[in-house]
Amino acid sequence: MAALLLVAHGSRRAASNNEVRHLTDKLREVASDRFEQIECAFLELAEPLIPDGITCCINQGADEVVVLPYFLSAGRHVSEDIPGIVAETQARYPNIPIRIAPYLGESSDIVHTLLELAIK
């Protein structure tokens, strides 16, 4: 039973955090055949934080967790903060693989998505 955890930065603005939760709902609609759980978590400023999000997935039965950074650039958050937090959490659950997927900005699809938005 694999879980997908979408990880966003988190904002003081509730509407921005709710955009992430809404996106998580949409992911559930299209990906429930690939992941039995799909949740979101935040690096800071909103809840759940990443360790709590991972723990929640594992407590609900996940035997693998894929952490997907909802970030556009490979800054410190993507290159250091998220891997550090995941490594600490992994140490608490040595038998459950926790894998970090490529961050959103790394996807080659972005170019086409941007073009579609531009010509609408």
Add this chain to the structure above:
Amino acid sequence: MAALLLVAHGSRRAASNNEVRHLTDKLREVASDRFEQIECAFLELAEPLIPDGITCCINQGADEVVVLPYFLSAGRHVSEDIPGIVAETQARYPNIPIRIAPYLGESSDIVHTLLELAIK
């Protein structure tokens, strides 16, 4: 002659700004038939800033500029800062339409892009 201006937040980290410039190069590869100029600009912390990016497009012959916010959420930057800067710049060039496209996070494609990253 339409110009596309990809607008990112800008970072103190040069590599993050260069990711945006690299993405702009990739946009040129796929969209040069739709836009005769494709440039990038930044809200802050990197150059060119948005007014300079728009002016550059117009000075090179653009008769229309599409500003495309490379942002994931509709926070203050997307809802207030960018429209404010664009309106000020529009006032300087009343005969050149400057249109703001939907921001990246608003695209329904994002769900599928995230899923592809998750299952790689």
